[in-house]
Amino acid sequence: MTGVIIAGAAETDQVGKLPGHSTLQLHLEAALNTLADAGLTTRDIDGIATVSFPGPVQVAHSLGITPRWMDGTAVGGTSFLLHVRHAAAAITAGHASTVLITHGESGRSRVGTARYAPSPSSVQGQFEAPYGAFGPTTSFTIPVLRYMKECGLTHEQLAYVAVAQRRWAAKNPRAMFRDPITADDVLASRIVAWPFHLLECCLVTDGGGALIVTSADRAGDYPKPPVHVLGTGESAETPLISQMADFTQSQAMRLAGQAAFAEAGIAAGDVGHLMIYDAFAHLPIYGLEALGFVARGEAGPFIAEGNTEPGGSLPLNTNGGGLSYTHTGMYGMFAIQEAVRQIRGEAAAQVAGPEVSVVLGNGGMFATAGVLVLGRQPR
Amino acid sequence: MAEKAVPVPTPETQPFWDGCAAGELRIQRCKDCGEAYFYPRPVCPQCGSADVEWFTASGAATLYSYVINHRPAPGFEDEAPYAIAVVQLAEGPRMMANLTGVPNTPEDLVLDMPLRVTFARRGAVSLPLFTPAGPGK
Numbered sequence: 247m248t249g250v251i252i253a254g255a256a257e258t259d260q261v262g263k264l265p266g267h268s269t270l271q272l273h274l275e276a277a278l279n280t281l282a283d284a285g286l287t288t289r290d291i292d293g294i295a296t297v298s299f300p301g302p303v304q305v306a307h308s309l310g311i312t313p314r315w316m317d318g319t320a321v322g323g324t325s326f327l328l329h330v331r332h333a334a335a336a337i338t339a340g341h342a343s344t345v346l347i348t349h350g351e352s353g354r355s356r357v358g359t360a361r362y363a364p365s366p367s368s369v370q371g372q373f374e375a376p377y378g379a380f381g382p383t384t385s386f387t388i389p390v391l392r393y394m395k396e397c398g399l400t401h402e403q404l405a406y407v408a409v410a411q412r413r414w415a416a417k418n419p420r421a422m423f424r425d426p427i428t429a430d431d432v433l434a435s436r437i438v439a440w441p442f443h444l445l446e447c448c449l450v451t452d453g454g455g456a457l458i459v460t461s462a463d464r465a466g467d468y469p470k471p472p473v474h475v476l477g478t479g480e481s482a483e484t485p486l487i488s489q490m491a492d493f494t495q496s497q498a499m500r501l502a503g504q505a506a507f508a509e510a511g512i513a514a515g516d517v518g519h520l521m522i523y524d525a526f527a528h529l530p531i532y533g534l535e536a537l538g539f540v541a542r543g544e545a546g547p548f549i550a551e552g553n554t555e556p557g558g559s560l561p562l563n564t565n566g567g568g569l570s571y572t573h574t575g576m577y578g579m580f581a582i583q584e585a586v587r588q589i590r591g592e593a594a595a596q597v598a599g600p601e602v603s604v605v606l607g608n609g610g611m612f613a614t615a616g617v618l619v620l621g622r623q624p625r
Numbered sequence: 626m627a628e629k630a631v632p633v634p635t636p637e638t639q640p641f642w643d644g645c646a647a648g649e650l651r652i653q654r655c656k657d658c659g660e661a662y663f664y665p666r667p668v669c670p671q672c673g674s675a676d677v678e679w680f681t682a683s684g685a686a687t688l689y690s691y692v693i694n695h696r697p698a699p700g701f702e703d704e705a706p707y708a709i710a711v712v713q714l715a716e717g718p719r720m721m722a723n724l725t726g727v728p729n730t731p732e733d734l735v736l737d738m739p740l741r742v743t744f745a746r747r748g749a750v751s752l753p754l755f756t757p758a759g760p761g762k
Contacts, residue, residue, distance in 0.1 A: 380698030
């Protein structure tokens with residue numbers, strides 16, 4: 247175990263379409279909600295972490311916090327999982343005692359945010375952009391045809407990932423999409439980048455979330471039940487989708503998972519609740535196999551047989567995920583938030599008392615991965 | 626209409642683009658371990674050696690994976706839906722490319738089909754693309 251807990255966790259008041267909020271404002275609202283959740287004030291925070299825009303200096307300054315430790319790791323949507331991991335190390339080393347991690351993104355309304363455009367002299371600008379690769383829908387999606395050929399995944403099984411998650415979203419009043427759908431509905435939605443249809447691609451929303459990480463020695467000092475950080479892992483594979491070593495598996499997900507499970511001293515069978523970053527419908531498939539919940543090629547049938555939906559043996563993406571709940575662009579924070587709610591017992595679609603929840607985050611297009619093993623009790 | 630993205634070479638990638646301008650697919654190889662690799666960089670990703678050299682690849686490849694993009698990037702409006710492919714060179718490395726000389730449909734684009742390199746002008750550079758390699762070629 248890491249010796250730290252998540253003592254505070256909250257999202258912005260609303261997620262979805264928030265044209266009245268800038269990206270920075272979403273960070274700050276999430277921070278204030280999280281401080282209230284933990285019964286703390288800005289004076290109690292001595293460490294701060296967030297991604298490069300608006301960055302830890304801006305967030306700290308806006309809140310009147312003078313950090314003695316900061317982390318600006320920005321490796322895509324999994325960054326916040328890495329911030330938790332880095333905060334655990336910092337707290338253990340005595341570099342900080344109470345770390346605030348924030349996310350906010352005006353991903354839909356684009357208020358006060360930066361526009362993504364690779365430099366034409368960057369590796370992406372020279373070797374991907376000239377081919378009309380333009381954002382995640384055109385590159386994150388490329389590996390799946392190879393996976394389908396080698397592992398036998400069908401179009402219907404891929405579509406069913408969205409169906410299973412919609413069943414969770416139906417139970418979550420904050421989810422953007424809640425109406426039941428069938429695999430036929432998914433396959434009838436317009437093609438975005440074949441073989442991906444619209445309903446196999448994540449939402450694009452506005453929102454934020456934040457966490458407070460502190461020493462497990464202080465468990466019990468806060469209003470909400472502590473969420474123990476039992477294990478953490480991180481890895482990186484490639485900045486270019488074309489250079490992913492094997493299009494049928496994510497090395498970064500596998501290595502991050504192995505590190506986190508080893509630190510926590512758990513196996514897949516110990517996990518009662520699971521969050522896998524789902525920017526697209528194939529990610530839960532790659533994630534289930536990378537973490538060892540199923541063997542290679544089994545994840546599509548596993549989901550299609552109902553194992554991950556309400557009533558199934560392995561509750562997965564219980565907020566509805568990026569496909570149905572919300573996806574601001576860097577979704578990892580929301581995956582952590584849902585795992586915290588499930589461990590605390592306060593989720594909208596609460597599963598029966600999970601002792602251990604695992605969060606798998608993706609960054610970039612199979613570029614980076616982070617894993618957190620969270621628990622109700624220390625191990 | 627917006628223009629398609631045009632690569633801007635850097636010193637370490639210039640030999641690749643010089644090769645394209647000459648109608649050759651020049652990539653790198655490690656002189657210590659023999660690993661051929663792409664994208665251009667001064668260190669072998671297999672063994673870490675800086676003793677690397679340029680060579681001209683055969684231009685033969687196979688279709689490793691792809692999507693058919695229906696939401697065009699700037700400059701691709703008239704071509705959508707168009708395939709964004711990753712091809713596997715005969716020498717081992719993979720690279721992204723567009724596929725020309727073949728309808729960009731799921732029926733016509735079959736994984737592992739043989740391809741060969743061709744080049745098209747794009748701004749100041751010549752851009753490698755791939756096209757089906759007929760039997761016996």
